[in-house]
Amino acid sequence: MPRIAIKASGLEKWFGEGEAKTFALHGVDLEADFGEMVYIVGPSGSGKTTLLSVLSGILRPNSGSVQVEGTDIWSLDSDHLAEFRRNRIGFVFQDYHLFPRLSTAENVAIPLILKRKDWNQSTKEALKYLDAVGLKARAELPPMKLSGGEQQRVAIARAIVGQPDILIMDEPTASLDGDTGRAIVSFVHQNLLNENRCIVVVTHDERIYEFATRILHMEDGRLLGVEECAAIRG
């Protein structure tokens, strides 16, 4: 019996007021289980990124709730919400957002440092994760010296170093060529998806659909349908 990782119900989010009011989310309900790699797909402006932000505790919805293992995250105050993101969620941003003035290992160690772990211990632990993504040899280089695919892998290492149970990936292949993008997502599916982790991916890229366990189609802020896929669950 799969455990529910995220349960969202009645999510509404709009921007602006009066005539300028625009709905980004319109009554969205969804569930994502541990062991799942759920894709949110849809055209630009369909509300994918807004939904991802609401699910990950970054953007407060105007109504509705998001429960992570039974906890309504939007009932938490800002400090507890930050702590929730720090401990439970790993982010892979579309543009990576790596720190160019830090070494690759230091970039990966940031979530541990934010958890008040010792600097040296954090960078040492970061090396293990860099090893896991095949970049241990590049640990001392600044991220700018790495290729796009390597930077994406560094971003993934940073996202998982804190061992989060929910991994949020925003357009993970957008800045990569087809083969590299596919290789990255394949790596995530094979190595990071397990029965204690839920991975939510926002993407446009149909070439990586084969790794999804479920695909949620969005348009105009609404969830149009759910497509069960053949990919193996974690």
Next chain:
Amino acid sequence: MRGILKLAYKLLVNDKAKFTALLVGITFAVFLMMFISSMFVGVLNHASATVVNIGASMWVMDPSVQAITSSIGMPAYVLDAVRSIPGVEYAVPLYSGGALVKLPDGTYQGVTVVGLDDTSLLGRPMLIEGKIEDIYAENGFIVVADAEYEKLEKPHVGSEFELNDHRGVIVGVAKVTVSGLFGLPTLYTTYQRAVQYIPNPRFTISYVLVQPKSPSDVAEIKRRVAALGYLAVTKDEFIKKNANFFVFQTGGGTNILIMTLISFIVGLSISGQTFYTFILENLERFGALKAIGTRNSELVSMILFQAGFTALTGYGLGVGFCTLLIYLAKLRLASYAAMITYPSLLVSLAMVAIIAGISSYVGVRRVLQIEPFDIFRG
């Protein structure tokens, strides 16, 4: 928190160009503020050189006197009247005036002549060569070996010169606590010889030096001297009066204030602008940190640490450069009028703290405004 501060430190110092620009701005501002205020304090200190060197407890003068150099002669009865005040232990006259000395090579050099009371020699300097009683010898003068000493061609005991067509003989070489401000060598002699050699108006007593019997007599002495139409002040009050003259009557104080403000504005402009650019360039990354789970208070600590670290480093460098420059200047010119004082250090530190505060306030506002959602939106 140590790890977060180390992260802030690395983000700051690893951006070498910006960090250097920040340091240059603060260091330059501190250097200017320190140097200007040190020079001014030095000038004020040297301006009261005669008061410090004579060392009398109380000074009686014409009420119109604004500074030690602008003495106004007082009639002899003032001395007698002061001596008759019950709280006065003793009172002696002092002459202070200017003269021209003709040197052996035929050139002329302006000097300050201090005439000490013939009986007590109150206010005499400490001799490093010669004997004090030789001041009573015919045409005897004591020369002060300060930074201006060379202008009299370094005379020694037995050297002769002409002062207003009178023969003068050096009978002693002295050292003093503080050199004069105006670049003139100083000669000490007896009061009687000073008024005899130097052309004077009708009244010849520049100041009356007073020793009160006890500190409690000071107020009464002041009151009784005021009743005579003159002014009695303590040594410290006279030093302050001299300082006030330079601060408020010569424009020096206004200039120093303007220069300090300019230094502050220059420092604030360079550092504030650079720090703001630094924050702007890292804004998305601060947003990413926020998304990852950094609390606002932690981000604020990071920015305050960066601003504080830069400010303190720049402050140290600025004070260091200022000290070095003054030290080098004093190697070349012993009486170079610059002094670093604790108030100057504190004022500069406060100014730097304000610069850091304003710079970080702007940065903190921007960082707190950024929404992690903006990072997702790109």
